[in-house]
Amino acid sequence: MAALQLALAALLDALIGDPPHWPHSVRLMGRLCSWLEPRLRAALHSPQELRLAGLLLVLAVAGGFGLAAWLLLALAQSLAAPLGWLLGLLLSFQCLAAGQLWREAREVARPLQRGELDLARRRLAMLVGRDTQELDRAGLRRALLETLAENLNDGVVAPLFYLALGGPALAVAYKAINTLDSMVGYNNEQYRELGLVPARLDDVAGWAPARLTALIMVAACPLLGLNAGLAWRVLCKDHAAHQSPNAGWPEAAAAGALGLRLGGPNYYDGELVEKPWLNAAGRDPMDSDLEFGLHLAQLSTLIAVLLAGLAAWWLRG
Template identity: 40%
Template sequence: MRGRDAGRGARSSLLLALALDALGEPPAGVHPVVWMGSFLNGARGRWRATTPAGRFAEGGAWWGLGAALSTGAGLLAGHLPGGWITRGAFLKPLLARRALFGAVGEVHAALAAGDLPGARRLLAWHLVSRETGELSAAEVAGVCIESLAENLSDSVVAPLLMFRAGGLPLAALYRYANTADAMWGYRTPDLEHSGKLAARADDLLNLAPARLTALCAVLAAPPAGLDAPGAWRMWRRDAPATPSPNAGHPMSAFAGALGVRLDKRGVYVLNAGGRAPGAADVPRALRLARWTVALATVALLLPTPRRGAA
């Protein structure tokens, strides 16, 4: 009975977190992801190693300290009074559905209005770290769709899946790992070795969420009025095309469902036979994203089998 009650509590917390997300983000001063970012920035400022091995060890040690602090904070929050309500409230800032959809909507509004410089600026401000100043309108639309698909996994499905699997401690650890990868996981001279553990940890933790997101995107294509067979074909064919072992899964499914070609210059092409994306494809991608979240939520609300059950 206790396990059944815990399962109901976890599902209630998940739904509450999604409902609270509609209200937007908490202030930066009390936002746990902002705290994680501050820790990571501060840690980087304390790096002193000069050799590849030393940098790897130093970056790994700091990453491990932050991981322990994040997991411990999640464990503490999970034992505060208030039960599933408290846990749902603490889960909310670990996901960012409204923020993601709002950012994509802003880029689309500028692109639809013919404000290409504004769309490029908003894309760089909200969604990507790559240089956007020379992107064409089609490329802006494509990058917007790519970022929506990838961040749908990273910022929505993954935190919910981690919470369902391991409560607030695992959800907090995931969010920390994802934030560390976003800040340290680059192949630049100063981060190639120091950020390697952060990048690998994020890859590992995103294996299941990325594939769940892609599967839900395929299943969401029919109610979204899009091409489910195309989503399935592109997912199975093009998911390995990206340098990341995970990002290609939701992105290729979105490319196939929308029938568009997603092309990062000199890096990868998803759905090479598709047409060039345009501003009108961004609302279609948002519709697919909403249906994908809905289906993923339903999947995560299903009761988990009890051990020893016949």
């Protein structure tokens, strides 16, 4: 039943994604973080105290939501087994973000392919941390492909990994950790101390899924006519060049699979940040590469769902 629950959650995610007006646990996580942060900052000030504040954020948001999910599931299961199963399905569905990722990628790709660069820049700015105002077409394509690869891990494979391993409550806890990292896990003056614990914990939680994501992407290449050999070579050579211990794996795999040059210098909050290239010998992306990148993400999602379903069946029945 665990495998069926996971498969149905993935199907619902692919079909309806994240309806904007539905109540969603991730939005509640974000609101709790936004409510707690100024109150912790008002009470804790020194660098050491701000690191403690980051730990308290993790305990409150990730620990709180994970525990709440576990208790709600236990309560629902005690009332009626089908009710517990349906609640688990709902929580599992809300942990996945493949459908939303694909829709958002298309919303950037379509105006970009039509030459509506300003619209593409505005939409892309909602997905990435870099400055998008001055990106040219190649830069916009590159940023979109990179966020597709990174979020394939963060929003799809990693939640599937934790759903298979421990069920909906563990996946909710992971999702809370990842949400905290996206909100406070920045290496800048404002968040360097407070965001340290959430960022490091997200690195740990995403370590195995990121490597699994990259391997799945390489395995998907032959089915799409992409270069699995180059994907593997670039993955092995360039994954460690990325500043993130995890994002470099799927991004390097995507660069090799598509034969593209990804990464490189970008502006963040008006400041140029020098980053190494992934597959430096590759070419700049074209519009057609956006479709190949999306197809690679979709097929990789399907493979990940199959693997997670098998793992859930073996581990939890």
